[in-house]
Amino acid sequence: METLSHVTAATILLQTLFLPHGFPDSVSQDYLEYQLWDTLQAFSSSVTGSLATHALLRGSGVGDSSATVTAATITWILRDGTGMIGRILFAWMKGSRLDCDAKRWRLFADVLNDLAIFMEILAPVFPSCFTLTVCTAGVFKCIVGVAGGATRAALTVHQARRDNMADVCAKDGSQETLVNLAGLLVSLLIVPLVSDSLWATYLLFFLLTCLHLYANYRAVGSVIMETLNQSRLAIVLDHFLLEGQILSPAEANPKEPLLPGLGTQVSVDVGVPLSAVISSVSQLELLKKGNDCLYLLGWRRDSGRIAVVLHERAGSVDVIRSVLHAEILHRKTSCSDPARYSVLAETHGYVNRMFPDFCHGLRAAGWLTDRNLLDSDDWRANWNTNKQL
Incomplete structure:
Protein backbone atom coordinates (compact mmCIF):
# COMPACT_ATOMS: atom_id res chain seq x y z
CA MET A 1 0.00 0.00 0.00
CA GLU A 2 2.86 2.36 0.81
CA THR A 3 4.46 1.68 -2.60
CA LEU A 4 1.13 2.33 -4.33
CA SER A 5 0.72 5.64 -2.50
CA HIS A 6 4.24 6.69 -3.59
CA VAL A 7 3.40 5.85 -7.21
CA THR A 8 0.16 7.81 -6.98
CA ALA A 9 1.94 10.79 -5.45
CA ALA A 10 4.60 10.70 -8.18
CA THR A 11 1.92 10.52 -10.87
CA ILE A 12 0.09 13.50 -9.39
CA LEU A 13 3.36 15.43 -9.18
CA LEU A 14 4.21 14.73 -12.84
CA GLN A 15 0.71 15.69 -13.92
CA THR A 16 0.94 18.94 -11.96
CA LEU A 17 4.33 19.75 -13.46
CA PHE A 18 3.67 18.91 -17.11
CA LEU A 19 -0.09 18.86 -17.78
CA PRO A 20 -2.55 21.79 -17.72
CA HIS A 21 -4.61 22.29 -14.60
CA GLY A 22 -7.86 20.36 -14.82
CA PHE A 23 -6.53 17.82 -17.34
CA PRO A 24 -8.20 16.13 -19.23
CA ASP A 25 -11.38 18.24 -19.03
CA SER A 26 -9.57 21.55 -19.54
CA VAL A 27 -8.14 20.60 -22.95
CA SER A 28 -9.40 19.18 -26.24
CA GLN A 29 -9.85 15.44 -26.67
CA ASP A 30 -6.94 15.21 -29.09
CA TYR A 31 -4.51 16.88 -26.65
CA LEU A 32 -2.80 13.78 -25.24
CA GLU A 33 -2.27 12.01 -28.57
CA TYR A 34 -0.89 15.18 -30.13
CA GLN A 35 1.47 15.85 -27.22
CA LEU A 36 2.83 12.28 -27.23
CA TRP A 37 3.74 12.45 -30.92
CA ASP A 38 5.00 16.01 -30.49
CA THR A 39 7.27 14.85 -27.67
CA LEU A 40 8.75 12.13 -29.88
CA GLN A 41 9.45 14.54 -32.73
CA ALA A 42 10.99 17.10 -30.38
CA PHE A 43 13.35 14.47 -28.97
CA SER A 44 14.58 13.36 -32.40
CA SER A 45 14.97 16.99 -33.51
CA SER A 46 17.01 17.76 -30.39
CA VAL A 47 19.52 15.00 -31.16
CA THR A 48 19.88 15.95 -34.84
CA GLY A 49 20.31 19.55 -33.72
CA SER A 50 23.28 18.48 -31.61
CA LEU A 51 24.80 16.81 -34.66
CA ALA A 52 24.37 20.05 -36.59
CA THR A 53 25.96 22.09 -33.78
CA HIS A 54 28.98 19.79 -33.78
CA ALA A 55 29.31 20.17 -37.56
CA LEU A 56 29.01 23.96 -37.41
CA LEU A 57 31.66 24.25 -34.71
CA ARG A 58 34.03 22.05 -36.69
CA GLY A 59 33.35 24.01 -39.88
CA SER A 60 33.94 27.30 -38.04
CA GLY A 61 37.43 26.20 -37.11
CA VAL A 62 37.13 24.80 -33.59
CA GLY A 63 40.20 22.60 -33.16
CA ASP A 64 41.93 24.09 -36.23
CA SER A 65 45.00 26.14 -35.34
CA SER A 66 44.84 28.03 -38.64
CA ALA A 67 41.27 29.31 -38.04
CA THR A 68 40.69 32.77 -36.59
CA VAL A 69 38.07 33.97 -34.14
CA THR A 70 37.29 36.92 -36.41
CA ALA A 71 36.40 34.68 -39.37
CA ALA A 72 34.12 32.54 -37.21
CA THR A 73 32.48 35.64 -35.74
CA ILE A 74 31.81 37.11 -39.20
CA THR A 75 30.25 33.83 -40.33
CA TRP A 76 27.96 33.79 -37.28
CA ILE A 77 26.96 37.44 -37.79
CA LEU A 78 26.13 36.83 -41.46
CA ARG A 79 24.13 33.74 -40.49
CA ASP A 80 22.10 35.60 -37.88
CA GLY A 81 21.62 38.67 -40.08
CA THR A 82 20.33 36.80 -43.12
CA GLY A 83 18.08 34.78 -40.85
CA MET A 84 16.53 37.92 -39.39
CA ILE A 85 15.80 39.27 -42.86
CA GLY A 86 14.25 35.95 -43.86
CA ARG A 87 12.10 35.96 -40.73
CA ILE A 88 10.71 39.43 -41.49
CA LEU A 89 10.03 38.67 -45.17
CA PHE A 90 8.31 35.34 -44.46
CA ALA A 91 6.09 36.86 -41.77
CA TRP A 92 5.13 39.62 -44.21
CA MET A 93 4.36 37.23 -47.07
CA LYS A 94 2.64 34.36 -45.25
CA GLY A 95 1.80 35.54 -41.74
CA SER A 96 -1.92 36.03 -42.37
CA ARG A 97 -2.30 32.53 -43.85
CA LEU A 98 -0.69 30.51 -41.06
CA ASP A 99 -3.88 30.31 -38.98
CA CYS A 100 -5.94 29.04 -41.90
CA ASP A 101 -3.75 25.97 -42.55
CA ALA A 102 -2.08 25.49 -39.18
CA LYS A 103 -1.59 21.74 -39.63
CA ARG A 104 -0.04 22.04 -43.08
CA TRP A 105 2.27 24.90 -42.09
CA ARG A 106 3.27 23.04 -38.93
CA LEU A 107 4.36 20.08 -41.02
CA PHE A 108 6.07 22.40 -43.52
CA ALA A 109 8.06 24.01 -40.69
CA ASP A 110 9.36 20.66 -39.48
CA VAL A 111 10.35 19.51 -42.98
CA LEU A 112 12.19 22.78 -43.52
CA ASN A 113 13.88 22.40 -40.13
CA ASP A 114 15.21 18.98 -41.12
CA LEU A 115 16.49 20.42 -44.40
CA ALA A 116 18.29 23.22 -42.51
CA ILE A 117 19.89 20.72 -40.12
CA PHE A 118 21.03 18.58 -43.05
CA MET A 119 22.63 21.63 -44.68
CA GLU A 120 24.47 22.46 -41.44
CA ILE A 121 25.77 18.89 -41.13
CA LEU A 122 26.87 18.94 -44.76
CA ALA A 123 28.46 22.42 -44.63
CA PRO A 124 31.97 21.38 -43.40
CA VAL A 125 32.29 18.96 -46.33
CA PHE A 126 32.39 21.93 -48.74
CA PRO A 127 34.57 24.56 -47.05
CA SER A 128 34.45 26.95 -50.01
CA CYS A 129 30.64 27.20 -49.68
CA PHE A 130 30.54 27.00 -45.88
CA THR A 131 29.36 30.56 -45.22
CA LEU A 132 26.71 30.46 -47.99
CA THR A 133 25.40 27.10 -46.78
CA VAL A 134 25.27 28.20 -43.16
CA CYS A 135 23.49 31.46 -44.05
CA THR A 136 20.90 29.61 -46.14
CA ALA A 137 20.28 27.17 -43.30
CA GLY A 138 19.95 30.15 -40.96
CA VAL A 139 17.23 31.65 -43.17
CA PHE A 140 15.40 28.33 -43.20
CA LYS A 141 15.59 28.03 -39.42
CA CYS A 142 14.22 31.54 -38.93
CA ILE A 143 11.31 30.70 -41.23
CA VAL A 144 10.80 27.58 -39.13
CA GLY A 145 10.69 29.78 -36.05
CA VAL A 146 7.94 31.96 -37.51
CA ALA A 147 5.84 29.15 -38.98
CA GLY A 148 6.35 26.79 -36.06
CA GLY A 149 5.69 29.41 -33.38
CA ALA A 150 2.60 30.80 -35.10
CA THR A 151 1.03 27.40 -35.76
CA ARG A 152 1.83 26.26 -32.23
CA ALA A 153 -0.14 29.27 -30.99
CA ALA A 154 -3.05 28.36 -33.30
CA LEU A 155 -3.06 24.80 -31.98
CA THR A 156 -2.92 26.08 -28.40
CA VAL A 157 -6.07 28.12 -29.06
CA HIS A 158 -7.73 24.92 -30.23
CA GLN A 159 -6.54 22.84 -27.27
CA ALA A 160 -7.39 25.32 -24.51
CA ARG A 161 -11.05 24.74 -23.56
CA ARG A 162 -11.34 26.80 -20.37
CA ASP A 163 -9.78 30.07 -21.47
CA ASN A 164 -6.53 28.56 -20.19
CA MET A 165 -4.24 29.34 -23.11
CA ALA A 166 -1.47 30.59 -20.84
CA ASP A 167 -1.50 27.40 -18.78
CA VAL A 168 -1.56 25.13 -21.85
CA CYS A 169 1.27 27.12 -23.44
CA ALA A 170 3.33 27.10 -20.23
CA LYS A 171 2.97 23.33 -19.73
CA ASP A 172 3.81 22.75 -23.38
CA GLY A 173 7.01 24.70 -22.75
CA SER A 174 7.76 22.55 -19.70
CA GLN A 175 7.25 19.37 -21.72
CA GLU A 176 9.52 20.64 -24.48
CA THR A 177 12.21 21.65 -21.99
CA LEU A 178 12.18 18.18 -20.43
CA VAL A 179 12.38 16.52 -23.84
CA ASN A 180 15.24 18.76 -24.93
CA LEU A 181 17.08 17.95 -21.71
CA ALA A 182 16.68 14.24 -22.44
CA GLY A 183 17.87 14.88 -25.98
CA LEU A 184 20.97 16.67 -24.70
CA LEU A 185 21.82 13.78 -22.38
CA VAL A 186 21.45 11.28 -25.22
CA SER A 187 23.52 13.56 -27.47
CA LEU A 188 26.35 13.56 -24.90
CA LEU A 189 26.54 9.80 -25.36
CA ILE A 190 25.93 9.50 -29.10
CA VAL A 191 27.70 12.49 -30.69
CA PRO A 192 31.25 11.48 -29.52
CA LEU A 193 30.66 8.00 -30.97
CA VAL A 194 29.74 9.19 -34.47
CA SER A 195 31.65 12.48 -34.71
CA ASP A 196 34.70 10.92 -36.38
CA SER A 197 32.69 9.17 -39.09
CA LEU A 198 30.71 11.11 -41.67
CA TRP A 199 28.77 8.03 -42.74
CA ALA A 200 27.80 7.21 -39.17
CA THR A 201 26.66 10.82 -38.71
CA TYR A 202 24.61 10.71 -41.92
CA LEU A 203 23.05 7.37 -41.02
CA LEU A 204 22.06 8.57 -37.55
CA PHE A 205 20.66 11.79 -39.05
CA PHE A 206 18.66 9.82 -41.63
CA LEU A 207 17.12 7.49 -39.03
CA LEU A 208 16.24 10.30 -36.62
CA THR A 209 14.85 12.46 -39.43
CA CYS A 210 12.55 9.64 -40.58
CA LEU A 211 11.34 9.32 -37.00
CA HIS A 212 10.95 13.10 -36.75
CA LEU A 213 8.87 13.41 -39.92
CA TYR A 214 6.68 10.42 -39.09
CA ALA A 215 5.99 11.69 -35.57
CA ASN A 216 5.16 15.14 -36.94
CA TYR A 217 2.77 13.73 -39.51
CA ARG A 218 1.01 11.68 -36.84
CA ALA A 219 0.92 14.67 -34.49
CA VAL A 220 -0.77 17.10 -36.89
CA GLY A 221 -2.96 14.30 -38.24
CA SER A 222 -4.34 13.66 -34.75
CA VAL A 223 -5.64 17.22 -34.35
CA ILE A 224 -9.43 17.51 -34.64
CA MET A 225 -10.31 21.15 -35.26
CA GLU A 226 -13.95 22.29 -35.14
CA THR A 227 -13.39 25.51 -37.10
Whole structure:
Protein backbone atom coordinates (compact mmCIF):
# COMPACT_ATOMS: atom_id res chain seq x y z
CA MET A 1 0.00 0.00 0.00
CA GLU A 2 2.86 2.36 0.81
CA THR A 3 4.46 1.68 -2.60
CA LEU A 4 1.13 2.33 -4.33
CA SER A 5 0.72 5.64 -2.50
CA HIS A 6 4.24 6.69 -3.59
CA VAL A 7 3.40 5.85 -7.21
CA THR A 8 0.16 7.81 -6.98
CA ALA A 9 1.94 10.79 -5.45
CA ALA A 10 4.60 10.70 -8.18
CA THR A 11 1.92 10.52 -10.87
CA ILE A 12 0.09 13.50 -9.39
CA LEU A 13 3.36 15.43 -9.18
CA LEU A 14 4.21 14.73 -12.84
CA GLN A 15 0.71 15.69 -13.92
CA THR A 16 0.94 18.94 -11.96
CA LEU A 17 4.33 19.75 -13.46
CA PHE A 18 3.67 18.91 -17.11
CA LEU A 19 -0.09 18.86 -17.78
CA PRO A 20 -2.55 21.79 -17.72
CA HIS A 21 -4.61 22.29 -14.60
CA GLY A 22 -7.86 20.36 -14.82
CA PHE A 23 -6.53 17.82 -17.34
CA PRO A 24 -8.20 16.13 -19.23
CA ASP A 25 -11.38 18.24 -19.03
CA SER A 26 -9.57 21.55 -19.54
CA VAL A 27 -8.14 20.60 -22.95
CA SER A 28 -9.40 19.18 -26.24
CA GLN A 29 -9.85 15.44 -26.67
CA ASP A 30 -6.94 15.21 -29.09
CA TYR A 31 -4.51 16.88 -26.65
CA LEU A 32 -2.80 13.78 -25.24
CA GLU A 33 -2.27 12.01 -28.57
CA TYR A 34 -0.89 15.18 -30.13
CA GLN A 35 1.47 15.85 -27.22
CA LEU A 36 2.83 12.28 -27.23
CA TRP A 37 3.74 12.45 -30.92
CA ASP A 38 5.00 16.01 -30.49
CA THR A 39 7.27 14.85 -27.67
CA LEU A 40 8.75 12.13 -29.88
CA GLN A 41 9.45 14.54 -32.73
CA ALA A 42 10.99 17.10 -30.38
CA PHE A 43 13.35 14.47 -28.97
CA SER A 44 14.58 13.36 -32.40
CA SER A 45 14.97 16.99 -33.51
CA SER A 46 17.01 17.76 -30.39
CA VAL A 47 19.52 15.00 -31.16
CA THR A 48 19.88 15.95 -34.84
CA GLY A 49 20.31 19.55 -33.72
CA SER A 50 23.28 18.48 -31.61
CA LEU A 51 24.80 16.81 -34.66
CA ALA A 52 24.37 20.05 -36.59
CA THR A 53 25.96 22.09 -33.78
CA HIS A 54 28.98 19.79 -33.78
CA ALA A 55 29.31 20.17 -37.56
CA LEU A 56 29.01 23.96 -37.41
CA LEU A 57 31.66 24.25 -34.71
CA ARG A 58 34.03 22.05 -36.69
CA GLY A 59 33.35 24.01 -39.88
CA SER A 60 33.94 27.30 -38.04
CA GLY A 61 37.43 26.20 -37.11
CA VAL A 62 37.13 24.80 -33.59
CA GLY A 63 40.20 22.60 -33.16
CA ASP A 64 41.93 24.09 -36.23
CA SER A 65 45.00 26.14 -35.34
CA SER A 66 44.84 28.03 -38.64
CA ALA A 67 41.27 29.31 -38.04
CA THR A 68 40.69 32.77 -36.59
CA VAL A 69 38.07 33.97 -34.14
CA THR A 70 37.29 36.92 -36.41
CA ALA A 71 36.40 34.68 -39.37
CA ALA A 72 34.12 32.54 -37.21
CA THR A 73 32.48 35.64 -35.74
CA ILE A 74 31.81 37.11 -39.20
CA THR A 75 30.25 33.83 -40.33
CA TRP A 76 27.96 33.79 -37.28
CA ILE A 77 26.96 37.44 -37.79
CA LEU A 78 26.13 36.83 -41.46
CA ARG A 79 24.13 33.74 -40.49
CA ASP A 80 22.10 35.60 -37.88
CA GLY A 81 21.62 38.67 -40.08
CA THR A 82 20.33 36.80 -43.12
CA GLY A 83 18.08 34.78 -40.85
CA MET A 84 16.53 37.92 -39.39
CA ILE A 85 15.80 39.27 -42.86
CA GLY A 86 14.25 35.95 -43.86
CA ARG A 87 12.10 35.96 -40.73
CA ILE A 88 10.71 39.43 -41.49
CA LEU A 89 10.03 38.67 -45.17
CA PHE A 90 8.31 35.34 -44.46
CA ALA A 91 6.09 36.86 -41.77
CA TRP A 92 5.13 39.62 -44.21
CA MET A 93 4.36 37.23 -47.07
CA LYS A 94 2.64 34.36 -45.25
CA GLY A 95 1.80 35.54 -41.74
CA SER A 96 -1.92 36.03 -42.37
CA ARG A 97 -2.30 32.53 -43.85
CA LEU A 98 -0.69 30.51 -41.06
CA ASP A 99 -3.88 30.31 -38.98
CA CYS A 100 -5.94 29.04 -41.90
CA ASP A 101 -3.75 25.97 -42.55
CA ALA A 102 -2.08 25.49 -39.18
CA LYS A 103 -1.59 21.74 -39.63
CA ARG A 104 -0.04 22.04 -43.08
CA TRP A 105 2.27 24.90 -42.09
CA ARG A 106 3.27 23.04 -38.93
CA LEU A 107 4.36 20.08 -41.02
CA PHE A 108 6.07 22.40 -43.52
CA ALA A 109 8.06 24.01 -40.69
CA ASP A 110 9.36 20.66 -39.48
CA VAL A 111 10.35 19.51 -42.98
CA LEU A 112 12.19 22.78 -43.52
CA ASN A 113 13.88 22.40 -40.13
CA ASP A 114 15.21 18.98 -41.12
CA LEU A 115 16.49 20.42 -44.40
CA ALA A 116 18.29 23.22 -42.51
CA ILE A 117 19.89 20.72 -40.12
CA PHE A 118 21.03 18.58 -43.05
CA MET A 119 22.63 21.63 -44.68
CA GLU A 120 24.47 22.46 -41.44
CA ILE A 121 25.77 18.89 -41.13
CA LEU A 122 26.87 18.94 -44.76
CA ALA A 123 28.46 22.42 -44.63
CA PRO A 124 31.97 21.38 -43.40
CA VAL A 125 32.29 18.96 -46.33
CA PHE A 126 32.39 21.93 -48.74
CA PRO A 127 34.57 24.56 -47.05
CA SER A 128 34.45 26.95 -50.01
CA CYS A 129 30.64 27.20 -49.68
CA PHE A 130 30.54 27.00 -45.88
CA THR A 131 29.36 30.56 -45.22
CA LEU A 132 26.71 30.46 -47.99
CA THR A 133 25.40 27.10 -46.78
CA VAL A 134 25.27 28.20 -43.16
CA CYS A 135 23.49 31.46 -44.05
CA THR A 136 20.90 29.61 -46.14
CA ALA A 137 20.28 27.17 -43.30
CA GLY A 138 19.95 30.15 -40.96
CA VAL A 139 17.23 31.65 -43.17
CA PHE A 140 15.40 28.33 -43.20
CA LYS A 141 15.59 28.03 -39.42
CA CYS A 142 14.22 31.54 -38.93
CA ILE A 143 11.31 30.70 -41.23
CA VAL A 144 10.80 27.58 -39.13
CA GLY A 145 10.69 29.78 -36.05
CA VAL A 146 7.94 31.96 -37.51
CA ALA A 147 5.84 29.15 -38.98
CA GLY A 148 6.35 26.79 -36.06
CA GLY A 149 5.69 29.41 -33.38
CA ALA A 150 2.60 30.80 -35.10
CA THR A 151 1.03 27.40 -35.76
CA ARG A 152 1.83 26.26 -32.23
CA ALA A 153 -0.14 29.27 -30.99
CA ALA A 154 -3.05 28.36 -33.30
CA LEU A 155 -3.06 24.80 -31.98
CA THR A 156 -2.92 26.08 -28.40
CA VAL A 157 -6.07 28.12 -29.06
CA HIS A 158 -7.73 24.92 -30.23
CA GLN A 159 -6.54 22.84 -27.27
CA ALA A 160 -7.39 25.32 -24.51
CA ARG A 161 -11.05 24.74 -23.56
CA ARG A 162 -11.34 26.80 -20.37
CA ASP A 163 -9.78 30.07 -21.47
CA ASN A 164 -6.53 28.56 -20.19
CA MET A 165 -4.24 29.34 -23.11
CA ALA A 166 -1.47 30.59 -20.84
CA ASP A 167 -1.50 27.40 -18.78
CA VAL A 168 -1.56 25.13 -21.85
CA CYS A 169 1.27 27.12 -23.44
CA ALA A 170 3.33 27.10 -20.23
CA LYS A 171 2.97 23.33 -19.73
CA ASP A 172 3.81 22.75 -23.38
CA GLY A 173 7.01 24.70 -22.75
CA SER A 174 7.76 22.55 -19.70
CA GLN A 175 7.25 19.37 -21.72
CA GLU A 176 9.52 20.64 -24.48
CA THR A 177 12.21 21.65 -21.99
CA LEU A 178 12.18 18.18 -20.43
CA VAL A 179 12.38 16.52 -23.84
CA ASN A 180 15.24 18.76 -24.93
CA LEU A 181 17.08 17.95 -21.71
CA ALA A 182 16.68 14.24 -22.44
CA GLY A 183 17.87 14.88 -25.98
CA LEU A 184 20.97 16.67 -24.70
CA LEU A 185 21.82 13.78 -22.38
CA VAL A 186 21.45 11.28 -25.22
CA SER A 187 23.52 13.56 -27.47
CA LEU A 188 26.35 13.56 -24.90
CA LEU A 189 26.54 9.80 -25.36
CA ILE A 190 25.93 9.50 -29.10
CA VAL A 191 27.70 12.49 -30.69
CA PRO A 192 31.25 11.48 -29.52
CA LEU A 193 30.66 8.00 -30.97
CA VAL A 194 29.74 9.19 -34.47
CA SER A 195 31.65 12.48 -34.71
CA ASP A 196 34.70 10.92 -36.38
CA SER A 197 32.69 9.17 -39.09
CA LEU A 198 30.71 11.11 -41.67
CA TRP A 199 28.77 8.03 -42.74
CA ALA A 200 27.80 7.21 -39.17
CA THR A 201 26.66 10.82 -38.71
CA TYR A 202 24.61 10.71 -41.92
CA LEU A 203 23.05 7.37 -41.02
CA LEU A 204 22.06 8.57 -37.55
CA PHE A 205 20.66 11.79 -39.05
CA PHE A 206 18.66 9.82 -41.63
CA LEU A 207 17.12 7.49 -39.03
CA LEU A 208 16.24 10.30 -36.62
CA THR A 209 14.85 12.46 -39.43
CA CYS A 210 12.55 9.64 -40.58
CA LEU A 211 11.34 9.32 -37.00
CA HIS A 212 10.95 13.10 -36.75
CA LEU A 213 8.87 13.41 -39.92
CA TYR A 214 6.68 10.42 -39.09
CA ALA A 215 5.99 11.69 -35.57
CA ASN A 216 5.16 15.14 -36.94
CA TYR A 217 2.77 13.73 -39.51
CA ARG A 218 1.01 11.68 -36.84
CA ALA A 219 0.92 14.67 -34.49
CA VAL A 220 -0.77 17.10 -36.89
CA GLY A 221 -2.96 14.30 -38.24
CA SER A 222 -4.34 13.66 -34.75
CA VAL A 223 -5.64 17.22 -34.35
CA ILE A 224 -9.43 17.51 -34.64
CA MET A 225 -10.31 21.15 -35.26
CA GLU A 226 -13.95 22.29 -35.14
CA THR A 227 -13.39 25.51 -37.10
CA LEU A 228 -13.75 25.42 -40.88
CA ASN A 229 -10.87 26.25 -43.17
CA GLN A 230 -11.23 25.88 -46.91
CA SER A 231 -9.92 22.31 -47.04
CA ARG A 232 -12.29 21.09 -44.35
CA LEU A 233 -15.22 22.99 -45.86
CA ALA A 234 -14.53 21.44 -49.29
CA ILE A 235 -14.43 17.96 -47.73
CA VAL A 236 -17.70 18.49 -45.85
CA LEU A 237 -19.37 19.98 -48.95
CA ASP A 238 -18.30 17.12 -51.22
CA HIS A 239 -19.74 14.57 -48.81
CA PHE A 240 -22.95 16.59 -48.43
CA LEU A 241 -23.45 16.79 -52.20
CA LEU A 242 -22.88 13.04 -52.57
CA GLU A 243 -24.57 11.64 -49.46
CA GLY A 244 -26.77 14.45 -48.17
CA GLN A 245 -25.08 14.28 -44.76
CA ILE A 246 -22.65 16.50 -42.85
CA LEU A 247 -19.41 14.96 -41.67
CA SER A 248 -18.49 15.64 -38.06
CA PRO A 249 -15.11 17.23 -37.21
CA ALA A 250 -13.80 13.81 -36.15
CA GLU A 251 -14.78 12.38 -39.54
CA ALA A 252 -13.62 15.27 -41.73
CA ASN A 253 -10.28 16.16 -40.11
CA PRO A 254 -8.50 12.87 -40.99
CA LYS A 255 -9.39 13.52 -44.65
CA GLU A 256 -7.73 16.95 -44.64
CA PRO A 257 -4.63 17.04 -46.90
CA LEU A 258 -1.49 17.88 -44.95
CA LEU A 259 1.10 18.03 -47.72
CA PRO A 260 1.50 21.09 -49.97
CA GLY A 261 -0.21 20.82 -53.35
CA LEU A 262 -2.82 18.32 -52.21
CA GLY A 263 -6.51 19.15 -51.99
CA THR A 264 -9.11 20.15 -54.55
CA GLN A 265 -10.50 23.37 -53.10
CA VAL A 266 -10.92 26.32 -55.42
CA SER A 267 -8.59 29.32 -55.25
CA VAL A 268 -10.82 32.08 -53.89
CA ASP A 269 -10.00 35.54 -52.53
CA VAL A 270 -12.39 36.52 -49.73
CA GLY A 271 -12.93 40.09 -48.62
CA VAL A 272 -11.53 41.89 -51.69
CA PRO A 273 -12.36 45.53 -52.54
CA LEU A 274 -15.33 46.07 -54.86
CA SER A 275 -13.08 47.65 -57.51
CA ALA A 276 -11.14 44.39 -57.82
CA VAL A 277 -14.23 42.65 -59.22
CA ILE A 278 -16.28 45.25 -61.14
CA SER A 279 -15.50 48.23 -63.32
CA SER A 280 -19.02 49.48 -64.08
CA VAL A 281 -22.56 49.67 -62.69
CA SER A 282 -23.72 47.11 -65.25
CA GLN A 283 -21.26 44.54 -63.89
CA LEU A 284 -22.50 45.24 -60.38
CA GLU A 285 -26.07 44.51 -61.52
CA LEU A 286 -24.91 41.23 -63.06
CA LEU A 287 -23.36 40.16 -59.76
CA LYS A 288 -26.45 41.19 -57.81
CA LYS A 289 -28.84 39.29 -60.09
CA GLY A 290 -30.65 36.68 -58.01
CA ASN A 291 -28.48 37.59 -55.01
CA ASP A 292 -29.96 38.73 -51.70
CA CYS A 293 -26.92 37.77 -49.61
CA LEU A 294 -24.36 39.86 -47.77
CA TYR A 295 -21.64 39.11 -50.31
CA LEU A 296 -21.00 39.47 -54.03
CA LEU A 297 -19.37 36.58 -55.85
CA GLY A 298 -17.44 37.26 -59.03
CA TRP A 299 -14.07 37.12 -60.74
CA ARG A 300 -11.03 39.33 -60.18
CA ARG A 301 -10.35 41.67 -63.07
CA ASP A 302 -6.56 41.21 -62.84
CA SER A 303 -6.17 37.43 -62.41
CA GLY A 304 -9.56 35.89 -63.18
CA ARG A 305 -9.65 34.13 -59.80
CA ILE A 306 -12.98 33.75 -58.06
CA ALA A 307 -13.35 36.53 -55.51
CA VAL A 308 -15.81 37.53 -52.80
CA VAL A 309 -16.78 41.09 -51.90
CA LEU A 310 -18.23 41.16 -48.39
CA HIS A 311 -20.95 43.53 -47.22
CA GLU A 312 -20.14 45.62 -44.15
CA ARG A 313 -22.80 43.64 -42.21
CA ALA A 314 -21.40 40.24 -43.23
CA GLY A 315 -20.62 37.84 -40.38
CA SER A 316 -18.88 34.49 -40.08
CA VAL A 317 -21.85 32.54 -41.48
CA ASP A 318 -21.89 34.80 -44.53
CA VAL A 319 -18.17 34.17 -45.09
CA ILE A 320 -18.74 30.40 -44.84
CA ARG A 321 -21.63 30.67 -47.28
CA SER A 322 -19.60 32.73 -49.76
CA VAL A 323 -16.73 30.22 -49.86
CA LEU A 324 -19.18 27.32 -50.17
CA HIS A 325 -20.82 29.22 -53.05
CA ALA A 326 -17.40 29.70 -54.66
CA GLU A 327 -16.75 25.95 -54.42
CA ILE A 328 -20.06 25.19 -56.13
CA LEU A 329 -19.52 27.86 -58.81
CA HIS A 330 -16.07 26.48 -59.54
CA ARG A 331 -17.58 23.06 -60.23
CA LYS A 332 -20.02 24.51 -62.76
CA THR A 333 -18.00 27.07 -64.71
CA SER A 334 -14.55 28.51 -65.45
CA CYS A 335 -13.11 32.01 -65.59
CA SER A 336 -13.16 31.87 -69.42
CA ASP A 337 -16.76 30.66 -69.76
CA PRO A 338 -18.73 33.33 -71.67
CA ALA A 339 -21.95 32.26 -69.92
CA ARG A 340 -20.45 32.42 -66.46
CA TYR A 341 -22.68 35.25 -65.22
CA SER A 342 -25.84 33.29 -66.09
CA VAL A 343 -24.37 30.26 -64.31
CA LEU A 344 -23.61 32.49 -61.32
CA ALA A 345 -27.27 33.60 -61.19
CA GLU A 346 -28.39 29.94 -61.27
CA THR A 347 -26.07 28.98 -58.44
CA HIS A 348 -27.54 31.73 -56.27
CA GLY A 349 -30.89 29.95 -56.37
CA TYR A 350 -29.31 26.59 -55.60
CA VAL A 351 -27.30 27.94 -52.65
CA ASN A 352 -30.39 29.74 -51.32
CA ARG A 353 -32.19 26.41 -51.17
CA MET A 354 -29.45 24.21 -49.76
CA PHE A 355 -27.48 26.44 -47.39
CA PRO A 356 -30.01 26.67 -44.51
CA ASP A 357 -30.00 22.87 -44.17
CA PHE A 358 -26.23 22.77 -44.67
CA CYS A 359 -25.62 25.39 -41.97
CA HIS A 360 -27.98 23.67 -39.53
CA GLY A 361 -26.18 20.39 -40.21
CA LEU A 362 -22.83 22.00 -39.49
CA ARG A 363 -23.95 23.12 -36.06
CA ALA A 364 -25.60 19.78 -35.30
CA ALA A 365 -22.42 17.91 -36.28
CA GLY A 366 -20.28 20.00 -33.91
CA TRP A 367 -18.75 22.57 -36.25
CA LEU A 368 -18.28 26.14 -35.09
CA THR A 369 -19.95 28.70 -37.36
CA ASP A 370 -19.49 31.85 -35.26
CA ARG A 371 -15.84 31.95 -36.35
CA ASN A 372 -13.87 30.47 -39.22
CA LEU A 373 -10.40 30.11 -40.74
CA LEU A 374 -11.25 31.05 -44.33
CA ASP A 375 -8.57 33.72 -44.77
CA SER A 376 -10.91 36.67 -45.22
CA ASP A 377 -9.34 40.06 -45.86
CA ASP A 378 -10.65 43.20 -44.14
CA TRP A 379 -12.20 44.97 -47.14
CA ARG A 380 -15.95 45.62 -46.83
CA ALA A 381 -18.47 47.35 -49.10
CA ASN A 382 -22.03 48.62 -48.92
CA TRP A 383 -24.82 48.11 -51.44
CA ASN A 384 -28.58 47.71 -51.38
CA THR A 385 -29.61 44.26 -50.27
CA ASN A 386 -32.96 42.63 -49.68
CA LYS A 387 -31.69 40.44 -46.87
CA GLN A 388 -33.66 40.92 -43.66
CA LEU A 389 -31.81 42.13 -40.62
